Each structure stands twice: as structure tokens, then as C-alpha cells.
Amino acid sequence: xxxxxxxxxPNQPTREILxxxxxxxxxxxxxxxxxxxxxxxxxxxxxxxxxxxxxDGREAAIEDMVEEARVLGADAVVAVDxxxxxxxxxxxxxxxxxxxxxxx
Numbered sequence: 371x372x373x374x375x376x377x378x379x380p381n382q383p384t385r386e387i388l389x390x391x392x393x394x395x396x397x398x399x400x401x402x403x404x405x406x407x408x409x410x411x412x413x414x415x416x417x418x419x420x421x422x423x424x425x426d427g428r429e430a431a432i433e434d435m436v437e438e439a440r441v442l443g444a445d446a447v448v449a450v451d452x453x454x455x456x457x458x459x460x461x462x463x464x465x466x467x468x469x470x471x472x473x474x
Contacts, residue, residue, distance in 0.1 A: 371436050372446035373468070379446050385474030388442040392467045393434025395427045398460060427464035428452055435466040444470035 372379055431452065439447045450468035457463050 371439060371444070372473075373432060373436060373450055374446065374448055375450050377449050379448065379471075379473060382446070382473045384448075384471045386472040388439070388444050388470040388472065390467065391435050391438040391442070391444075391447060391470045392465060393431040393436070393438065394463065394465045395430035395434065396457060396461055396463045397423050397427050397430075398462075423462055424454065424464070427454070427462055428466070431464040431466040435468060439468075439470040442470045443472065445473040446471050 372382075378384060432450075435447060435450070447468040447470055450466060453465045453467075455463045455465075
């Protein structure tokens with residue numbers, strides 16, 4: 371399955387637009403990760419724990435979106451947009467949205 375943020379797949383004409391597809395993932399960041407991130411905020415540096423949560427969330431949301439596109443019989447998902455939101459104090463919601471298409 372081709373997944374792209376562009377409006378079309380280069381050198382591949384779009385034969386049919388199947389509709390909007392979406393995937394969501396909600397992850398909790400645990401207390402220990404929060405504590406280490408706070409320490410890192412003070413001393414500087416990257417928060418590997420949070421980076422992993424963001425990466426895992428993005429991958430899970432895209433995977434769910436692609437599965438929805440497969441059910442529709444899509445060859446690709448174009449115009450993909452990924453959004454991150456916080457829910458509560460330490461929950462991360464990632465959503466991936468795009469348009470499922472058949473290529474011709």
C-alpha cells in the first residue's frame with residue numbers, strides 16, 4: 371500500500387477516489403517516563419522515552435488507516451495528515467487521515 375502526504379502518487383493516475391480513511395491511537399506515558407522527561411527538561415537533551423511514544427503512536431495510527439483503506443480495496447492513501455494531541459495529563463492521541471484511492 372502506498373502512503374503519501376502528496377495529493378497524488380507520482381506517475382500513477384488516480385482511477386477512483388474511494389473516500390476518507392482514518393486511524394487513531396491513544397497512548398499513555400507512564401510515571402517513570404514523565405519523571406525522567408522532567409529531569410531531562412532541566413539538564414537538557416532528548417527524551418528517548420517520549421520520542422518512542424510518538425513514533426509508536428504514529429505507526430499504529432497509520433497502520434489502522436491503511437487497514438481501513440485495504441477494506442475499501444485501495445491501492446494507495448494520498449494527502450495523509452498526521453495530528454498529535456494530548457488527552458488529560460499524560461495521554462497522547464495520534465490520528466492519521468487521508469484519502470483512499472485506486473490507481474490506474
